[in-house]
Amino acid sequence: MDEHDGPPGVAPVPREPAAEPQVPAYPAGLAGDVDTAKGARLHVRPIRTTDGPGLAEFHRGLSDRSVYRRFFFVHPALTDVEVEHFTHVDYADRLALVAEDDGRIVAVGRYERTPGTAEAEVAFVVTDSHQQLGIGSVLLAQLARAALGRGITTFTAETLAENRAMLAVFRNSGYALTTSTEFDTVSVRFPIDALSGPAPPPG
Numbered sequence: 622m623d624e625h626d627g628p629p630g631v632a633p634v635p636r637e638p639a640a641e642p643q644v645p646a647y648p649a650g651l652a653g654d655v656d657t658a659k660g661a662r663l664h665v666r667p668i669r670t671t672d673g674p675g676l677a678e679f680h681r682g683l684s685d686r687s688v689y690r691r692f693f694f695v696h697p698a699l700t701d702v703e704v705e706h707f708t709h710v711d712y713a714d715r716l717a718l719v720a721e722d723d724g725r726i727v728a729v730g731r732y733e734r735t736p737g738t739a740e741a742e743v744a745f746v747v748t749d750s751h752q753q754l755g756i757g758s759v760l761l762a763q764l765a766r767a768a769l770g771r772g773i774t775t776f777t778a779e780t781l782a783e784n785r786a787m788l789a790v791f792r793n794s795g796y797a798l799t800t801s802t803e804f805d806t807v808s809v810r811f812p813i814d815a816l817s818g819p820a821p822p823p824g
């Protein structure tokens with residue numbers, strides 16, 4: 622008798638195979654080339670677990686100002702734990718899209734669902750040389766499309782009140798924003814369902 626058989630008269634403990642860790646399927650349908658309204662051509666795709674080195678390099682190349690606006694503190698290099706967290710998403714409740722220029726990550730947009738709700742918080746960062754080319758706006762639109770297909774109906778965000786570019790991206794999106802300001806931070810909230818979305822192009 623081995624330890625799994627249990628004492629006599631007691632049903633043996635069934636030997637179940639060890640559960641395999643679930644690897645979420647990569648949503649390749651979310652990948653594609655995109656032309657921004659301001660003429661930049663990029664490849665946008667869901668982040669991969671193998672993006673760690675590229676993401677760390679992308680972050681190291683950001684200005685202090687951009688990092689501060691994204692994280693609200695000075696943070697020149699991502700830790701290994703952060704890199705792991707940011708590159709390992711489930712593509713449903715946590716999703717990140719990267720924009721690549723010539724194979725190099727130049728922007729990241731992500732959402733994270735508030736557990737048990739249909740809401741998700743979004744955050745964006747575009748490398749300084751590529752800001753104001755329409756990339757943030759493209760990432761917001763693509764994230765919203767992906768989120769809607771995953772049962773998320775509202776986006777929220779926290780941004781510094783002085784972050785005019787981020788606020789402009791939200792305002793320009795066409796979604797109906799609700800905002801509230803506390804000290805130096807603006808909380809933004811908007812439904813992303815089709816009825817509240819941007820108007821379709823004329824014609």
Ligand SMILES: CC(C)(COP(=O)(O)OP(=O)(O)OC[C@H]1O[C@@H](n2cnc3c(N)ncnc32)[C@H](O)[C@@H]1OP(=O)(O)O)[C@@H](O)C(=O)NCCC(=O)NCCS
Nearest residue numbers: 687690745746747752753754755756757758785786787789
């Ligand atoms: C905020 C950020 C993501 C926006 O991305 P982006 O690719 O530069 O955004 P877009 O080019 O799509 O749009 C930027 C808009 O802001 C406007 N803008 C930029 N600076 C501005 C300013 N100082 N005042 C007013 N509007 C401004 C631009 O004119 C543009 O609007 P338009 O399309 O009507 O011309 C990017 O600037 C960034 O990464 N910043 C650092 C990190 C950050 O702030 N993250 C937000 C955390 S939630």
